[in-house]
Amino acid sequence: MKLLILNGVNLGRTGKREAGIYGGETLEAINGELLRFAQSRGAELDFYQSDLEGEICKKIGEAEGVYDGIVLNAGAYTHYSYAIRDAIAGIGVPVVEVHMSNVGAREEFRAKSVLMAVCRGEVLGFGKNSYKLAIESFLL
Ligand code: DQA
Secondary structure, three states: OEEEEEEOOOHHHEOOEOHHHHOOOOHHHHHHHHHHHHHHOOOEEEEEEOOOHHHHHHHHHOOOOOOOEEEEEOHHHHHOOHHHHHHHHOOOOOEEEEEOOOHHHOOHHHHOOOOHHHOOEEEEOOOOHHHHHHHHHHHO
């Protein structure tokens, strides 16, 4: 099982921005923990983060034939990126949408995901553990 952990806009600043919401750990530290978690479960992980919508779409398009699944936290793009939605719809690789915060309990604009309809499922509200639960969902 080979998975891509794909993080979008502003996620590279995790640990530095809005720590009360997203926690004080950097993305590098979280990714390290995910790697150890996945290894213990026999899964292989690659990591990619970009603030650029087109780069995220490109990475999704390149996932075909390489990954068994994608764990995607698209950040704010979740709420309005039809380009990322189309990129997901255009591949045969299942995508699980992830959010560290409970987006349903925050501002109204965050409650809507334009990606969800083309994703296999969604995990939200468990901080960095949202990523672990999404990884786990591919191993069931
Ligand atoms: C987020 C939630 C989004 O609404 C926000 O724009 C983010 C992070 C989360 O992980 O909770 O950047 O995806």
